[in-house]
Amino acid sequence: MNWAGGMIIVLKANASDVEVRAVIERIEQMGLKAHMSRGEFRTIIGAIGDEAKLRPESVAVLAGVESVMPIMKPYKLASRDFHAEDTVVEVRGRKIGGKHLAVIAGPCSVESEEQVRLVAKRVAAAGAAFLRGGAFKPRTSPYSFQGMGLEGLKILRDVSLQTGLPVVTEVMDARQMELVAEYADVLQVGARNMQNYALLTEVGHSDKPVLLKRGPGATVEELLMSAEYILSEGNRNVILCERGVRGFDKSTRYTLDLAAVPNIQGVSHLPVFVDPSHATGRRELVVPMALAAAAAGAQGIMVEVHPHPDKAMSDGPQQLVPDAFALMMKELALIAAAVGRQLHQPK
Amino acid sequence: MNWAGGMIIVLKANASDVEVRAVIERIEQMGLKAHMSRGEFRTIIGAIGDEAKLRPESVAVLAGVESVMPIMKPYKLASRDFHAEDTVVEVRGRKIGGKHLAVIAGPCSVESEEQVRLVAKRVAAAGAAFLRGGAFKPRTSPYSFQGMGLEGLKILRDVSLQTGLPVVTEVMDARQMELVAEYADVLQVGARNMQNYALLTEVGHSDKPVLLKRGPGATVEELLMSAEYILSEGNRNVILCERGVRGFDKSTRYTLDLAAVPNIQGVSHLPVFVDPSHATGRRELVVPMALAAAAAGAQGIMVEVHPHPDKAMSDGPQQLVPDAFALMMKELALIAAAVGRQLHQPK
Amino acid sequence: MNWAGGMIIVLKANASDVEVRAVIERIEQMGLKAHMSRGEFRTIIGAIGDEAKLRPESVAVLAGVESVMPIMKPYKLASRDFHAEDTVVEVRGRKIGGKHLAVIAGPCSVESEEQVRLVAKRVAAAGAAFLRGGAFKPRTSPYSFQGMGLEGLKILRDVSLQTGLPVVTEVMDARQMELVAEYADVLQVGARNMQNYALLTEVGHSDKPVLLKRGPGATVEELLMSAEYILSEGNRNVILCERGVRGFDKSTRYTLDLAAVPNIQGVSHLPVFVDPSHATGRRELVVPMALAAAAAGAQGIMVEVHPHPDKAMSDGPQQLVPDAFALMMKELALIAAAVGRQLHQPK
């Protein structure tokens, strides 16, 4: 691939002529063209050319250089420049991306067959397109419930067969990938593992779509770079998910960055989901943020639903009861229509 | 007012009995009840009682104390506990708050009578309820255009008379208050002045409603505390406005904290607006974020509209052209209906 | 002043030839030179020339433009390019800036003549060069102690006469400036007022040096822009002060950005102080952060000292007792020597 690139180099006020020449030489050695502007107080040099030839760091270390601002597009396969049309992922007949709006719902953790079945039937009836549920749980504390593991995966599959809902579940470690892929329809890479490159590489070899969650300390560009790891291994079915970033106001657990939705859609063709449950951590904020996400143009919503949140083994306060979920779906349908998104229709 | 309050005091692992007793004594001196729990590794003391008697700092400084977590509600008049019903502000027959959704539109800066008139007519026709425009402009640089001042205020009033749109405009300094209040229907306190207490006190004496913008480095609680300054001076018509907070991802200018909308509405009765123009700084994100704000339950949207953004004297890239604004209003009407908000209807 | 400037314009992948030409024309209309690089997927245009001619916003709004990255130095008088040597401010024979290290100490709020005198004598003996104390207090809550006002200013002056310590105290509103300047040797502009432009302009007219604190949501560049407001009004004695910025980890009140010290010193000639008391909010972190600030090259430290922190009317938990301050000064002297800073010597 051949991309146009460039950089602007600001020299220090006291940069000598010898230093200025050294910078220009370095630029020309790279095969780029240098253009200079000298002011009373400082000198600026522009360098324009083939991005593959750009090595900003090698200029930044030269004497007399104050700063270098490069223009490079660090991701390629994830970029809309490379692939102009929206990617639409198809999972057992359900479409993700483009003009479609898909809802993934289910409990935070798989706790029992009954719990999952109860929730799955209700969310399916209300219009959810996918079932979520954690079998392997990444927990901040080593002393917290770590998930049911393989048994949880089996429950998810059984309930999936009963309800027709494809399963989205998390894979936490490269060594688990094959096992999880046997049971899951979509592999989830969690926020804490967004830059676990061994895991990204592994799911890049899978033929299952990957739902990649943004790390709470990661920029949009870093999220797209992590998607690029998966795409560059051959797996082109990557779904991105915003789930809140670190902010200074602790009245919500994270700060949900909803502007990331149109922001990403402008530069990438990949579908963008939003998880309002983890972002806010508080039930009464989940529904407004789900509706806002749809209005912002998200292509999917991922919501936690539990039959008895007060008895949940994890994240009780952020899980909706099935009735609240059903109400939310009605409002969501109106919002989807307002912004031209097709919501999955239950049969 | 009498509020219940409390605090939990964690003692250091090696706190002596004398130190523990001193803490309990201090609590009892305050007129609170102390309850102790001793574990193998540390001791915790709970203190519960009248909030007015709580002085957490005076406990925090005692020997042997590791940390103190107080529960106090720092704002009163702004709190929904104090005033359960939504505040509805009325301005020349237009309602703000409760189930109403009001749109404020207009250019970033007043640049000429023609510019303001042109925009005002278009936005009024499209359903805006208020006209905005800066006459006094707070600019990061002393070398940037600082606004037309008094002349700008006169233009706003003239156009207001022609179009019927009430005027929202910024007051930057306590000394300007009277002058601005002569021309404006709603006084705006900008984000940079959210904690300019002299100004807050001054607008607290005005009989004009105040639109108070959240500072980009301010928490929701601090915003409510600043509202409390205005309310406690006697002005009960305060409108809050989220306009983006500082975040680590520079692909948008600020991070729009939309969850603040239902978050504030849960604890306060004051109307909550959103300004997607300043938050994102990029035109293509303004419309999705305006729609998302409405879906999140905002009671108003403040959007910048300019007839020729490429010639704007400030913030060109974030201003919509009138046609784009009119399209947005159509989608906004659908969203408002979906979430049960009444949008102001142009005659 | 004539400064070299530049910008790089990235065009959208599907930008048409007409759009590309329009961008180049706009650049040439500004009197700049345009340099183009076309890649397979996108086109980049560089523009280099006189900074005064740069209008990035006017390019950003053109059709086909994805993003514009301008290089402009928004501050001039504050820049080391403009004034290469360190600014050294002299106040009643005490030097601030350059190789000098000055310590400002005193209580958060002035509470009584006795309190201030007691502290002032102790900190003077331990090597403090200046006395601090708030007479007008900016408080988050309208219900908190707002300071002793004029009476507080008089106490500060009296104690200053007794101890020889020049006084640093805050001015909160433009209308107070003259009054405060009568009593203070250095005018402090608080963090909340860093972008109160009316106040900045007013202190810019004073002949007293100004200590400008960084707002907790402000970038280093914004701090320097606010300094520029003061400098451009004619007051060249501006002292900057880092006091912690908003961060996501609430185990400290703010995140002290110590790298800002050498960072600012690289681009500006103004003295840089650090206030570890407000930044951390916890006494046990104040001393290590004061020492760290000196090691980082700060030209001053501002520390709160109170004779009885447990009875302080504000910020008790962050104030040192005089003995702890004296110990800190001994360690500080060693650090100052290690990094080549001259600490003020008490007589």
Added chain:
Amino acid sequence: MNWAGGMIIVLKANASDVEVRAVIERIEQMGLKAHMSRGEFRTIIGAIGDEAKLRPESVAVLAGVESVMPIMKPYKLASRDFHAEDTVVEVRGRKIGGKHLAVIAGPCSVESEEQVRLVAKRVAAAGAAFLRGGAFKPRTSPYSFQGMGLEGLKILRDVSLQTGLPVVTEVMDARQMELVAEYADVLQVGARNMQNYALLTEVGHSDKPVLLKRGPGATVEELLMSAEYILSEGNRNVILCERGVRGFDKSTRYTLDLAAVPNIQGVSHLPVFVDPSHATGRRELVVPMALAAAAAGAQGIMVEVHPHPDKAMSDGPQQLVPDAFALMMKELALIAAAVGRQLHQPK
């Protein structure tokens, strides 16, 4: 272990008596004592008792509850309450922790035997106690240099034998652990993997000390929770490393949170290091921040040194040349003496 714990529950203004009773019942079911305070506007309930019985989530979901503030110490083995004395880790006769100050130096990436040897000899002579160098490199882009792998490990071991410097190098994936542990003296877990629980568990089984870097989006508490994962698997030799967190000011790459050093040391017995190279990303800030870290009481500094930073395969602009490193070590020795830290002495 038996720890004292507690929580304060704030009820909604309109909570009914039935709801209040339900909360108290739930608290008593947990085996805790409930204490109530009723105010005019709201009710607060305190619950104090054995931390192991505390289940705040199960209260938070009850009707009428506005918020729950729990006091729990989520980490145990990492806590100073559990282990009062500083942990001192010994690696081939070199001490880490307590009053010792150890410097780890070396190139970002291992690029050749000659490069590593050249750097190692110089940094050993200047007083570094450990050699660093990346063989497996976690890179944001899949297209960047990913490290020399096994060959890099062999180079590190060879140079270690020649210079006597123990080796610190990163392990990126649980499957690599055994291989890396064969060559390394200290296993580094990188910032991106701070919450890769599979990896944490794996290094918890190793007998090699682990240097655990704080993720840029992680709180101090989360860092300690990740340490707890390693400690609870049996490996008690964990070294923590602050390397900058996400901040809103992009003039430095990350915001170095130096107050985290005394902050962590107050609550944990584990040694705390600082990496100023990754935190700032700019060479001219590395030295001041290294000195500041020592002044703040850090027990170690990790600095990147490269013989020719302009030719480095990664992170050139932040790597020091050996001469600059040697100068820094001289200043560091003075700072260490000032704050009572013993710097490792080269023979």
